[in-house]
Amino acid sequence: xxxxxxxxxxxxxxxxxxxxxxxxxxxxxxxxxxxxxxxxxxxxxxxxxxxxxxxxxxxxxxxxxxxxxxxxxxxxxxxxxxxxxxxxxxxxxxxxxxxxxxxxxxxxxxxxxxxxxxxxxxxxxxxxxxxxxxxxxxxxxxxxxxxxxxxxxxxxxxxxxxxxxxxxxxxxxxxxxxxxxxxxxxxxxxxxxxxxxxxxxxxxxxxxxxxxxxxxxxxxxxxxxxxxxxxxxxxxxxxxxxxxxxxxxxxxxxxxxxxxxxxxxxxxxxxxxxxxxxxxxxxxxxxxxxxxxxxxxxxxxxxxxxxxxxxxxxxxxxxxxxxxxxxxxxxxxxxxxxxxxxxxxxxxxxxxxxxxxxxxxxxxxxxxxxxxxxxxxxxxxxxxxxxxxxxxxxxxxxxxxxxxxxxxxxxxxxxxxxxxxxxxxxxxxxxxxxxxxxxxxxxxxxxxxxxxxxxxxxxxxxxxxxxxxxxxxxxxxxxxxxxxxxxxxxxxxxxxxxxxx
Ligand SMILES: Nc1ncnc2c1ncn2[C@@H]1O[C@H](COP(=O)(O)OP(=O)(O)OP(=O)(O)O)[C@@H](O)[C@H]1O
Ligand SMILES: [Mg+2]
Numbered sequence: 001x002x003x004x005x006x007x008x009x010x011x012x013x014x015x016x017x018x019x020x021x022x023x024x025x026x027x028x029x030x031x032x033x034x035x036x037x038x039x040x041x042x043x044x045x046x047x048x049x050x051x052x053x054x055x056x057x058x059x060x061x062x063x064x065x066x067x068x069x070x071x072x073x074x075x076x077x078x079x080x081x082x083x084x085x086x087x088x089x090x091x092x093x094x095x096x097x098x099x100x101x102x103x104x105x106x107x108x109x110x111x112x113x114x115x116x117x118x119x120x121x122x123x124x125x126x127x128x129x130x131x132x133x134x135x136x137x138x139x140x141x142x143x144x145x146x147x148x149x150x151x152x153x154x155x156x157x158x159x160x161x162x163x164x165x166x167x168x169x170x171x172x173x174x175x176x177x178x179x180x181x182x183x184x185x186x187x188x189x190x191x192x193x194x195x196x197x198x199x200x201x202x203x204x205x206x207x208x209x210x211x212x213x214x215x216x217x218x219x220x221x222x223x224x225x226x227x228x229x230x231x232x233x234x235x236x237x238x239x240x241x242x243x244x245x246x247x248x249x250x251x252x253x254x255x256x257x258x259x260x261x262x263x264x265x266x267x268x269x270x271x272x273x274x275x276x277x278x279x280x281x282x283x284x285x286x287x288x289x290x291x292x293x294x295x296x297x298x299x300x301x302x303x304x305x306x307x308x309x310x311x312x313x314x315x316x317x318x319x320x321x322x323x324x325x326x327x328x329x330x331x332x333x334x335x336x337x338x339x340x341x342x343x344x345x346x347x348x349x350x351x352x353x354x355x356x357x358x359x360x361x362x363x364x365x366x367x368x369x370x371x372x373x374x375x376x377x378x379x380x381x382x383x384x385x386x387x388x389x390x391x392x393x394x395x396x397x398x399x400x401x402x403x404x405x406x407x408x409x410x411x412x413x414x415x416x417x418x419x420x421x422x423x424x425x426x427x428x429x430x431x432x433x434x435x436x437x438x439x440x441x442x443x444x445x446x447x448x449x450x451x452x453x454x455x456x457x458x459x460x461x462x463x464x465x466x467x468x469x470x471x472x473x474x475x476x477x478x479x480x481x482x483x484x485x486x487x488x489x490x491x492x493x494x495x496x497x498x499x500x501x
Contacts, residue, residue: 017113023142085117110136186326242408244501271375276401279442302340329372338379400496
């Protein structure tokens with residue numbers, strides 16, 4: 001955010017006429033802008049529809065409402081006439097961005113302000129710029145508070161508790177403090193303040209255990225965004241059969257988001273792409289990573305980005321990224337990405353390039369992101385996959401999940417028997433594995449379920465023969481889809497790493 005501040009100051013000094021700051025945190029942005037106004041020796045005003053154009057400096061009486069400028073157009077005319085160097089903050093103007101007079105006025109101002117020492121700064125939580133103004137407005141996505149900002153806030157809170165001599169127990173050493181602050185990363189200052197106050201008021205204490213309250217606050221944020229789903233999961237890596245390469249890779253990165261790893265000089269991992277045949281455990285692995293790394297799993301329904309129910313697709317993508325970053329460290333799961341972005345090819349013009357634009361903004365973010373959001377993308381149809389998605393530097397690794405080998409099949413049988421309360425020792429796993437060449441993990445699970453129905457119907461315990469029987473009556477999808485799978489294998493040969501050891 002210091003960078004944001006510097007960037008804004010440079011823009012103001014370079015006489016950019018209109019700067020659009022995207023942020024929920026009016027108070028914090030205002031406080032920062034006041035600093036800039038001081039440094040650049042400019043006056044500073046703010047406009048709201050309720051107060052009109054009022055000075056933010058000087059004595060309290062100048063904070064009075066200025067009724068004659070409550071109309072935005074009149075306020076803009078005032079700005080145009082003013083002669084002193086000044087910063088003008090406009091709030092909630094996204095509501096006026098389809099008003100022809102306002103748009104025209106802003107366009108006029110964008111020309112005249114260039115040769116003045118006046119700057120208009122729009123603060124809004126939503127990016128809404130009419131296309132006529134796009135070239136005249138510079139956008140800054142204001143960063144959320146840094147861990148230092150949050151630390152200052154927490155120290156202030158603790159100090160005020162101690163001064164008030166209230167009966168609140170503060171049980172925090174430095175490590176505990178860092179843990180709480182880390183968890184609070186991504187909250188706005190006022191969100192962090194209310195969540196910490198909530199812990200203090202309701203529990204009469206502040207300790208590491210209050211991390212739970214912070215997490216539930218973050219769940220709320222996700223819910224409100226409407227695009228991401230907080231995906232609770234109980235799957236663990238021990239429920240995943242085979243795929244040892246992939247598991248080893250993931251296990252090694254369990255501590256990837258710690259300060260220790262940063263200090264050691266390791267970069268933050270970006271994400272992985274899991275390519276593979278249907279039922280090979282791609283979605284399963286995504287869920288298991290959440291347990292392995294103990295991070296929240298956020299599932300993005302790519303379809304809803306484009307549905308138009310919530311907002312424009314581009315704005316939705318931006319919001320999704322913001323939300324994920326505000327919950328970070330976390331996993332962002334893009335399941336079946338091939339289906340979501342299939343319309344992005346240059347030959348596909350049916351959506352006016354929207355899909356391609358959204359994909360490209362996602363890719364840019366992936367390339368540049370320094371926030372601890374780990375992407376897990378899955379796909380099984382490579383022909384629908386935009387090639388730019390797989391270029392070097394996007395994902396840390398692309399894994400190919402093939403049909404399970406003999407040993408892996410035996411493991412998968414065992415896992416699903418255990419899951420359903422059976423002891424694998426009572427079954428001939430070796431033989432079952434031999435006779436199920438070409439079956440996927442999910443088909444093996446299906447075999448067990450259907451044989452359990454058979455034995456259940458006859459009101460007896462499940463035995464080897466039930467499973468044998470089920471195997472002999474099933475044809476795996478891979479038999480009918482042989483060409484598709486062969487093609488996938490060939491395609492991934494030099495492009496992806498085998499997930500199995
Ligand atoms: N390697 C495996 N070990 C244990 N169970 C597995 C494995 N692979 C698949 N399964 C079982 O099959 C179910 C379905 O698999 P999953 O949904 O992960 O497949 P997928 O690769 O995502 O398929 P799709 O491409 O159709 O989405 C899993 O929930 C799990 O019960
Ligand atoms: Mg899946």
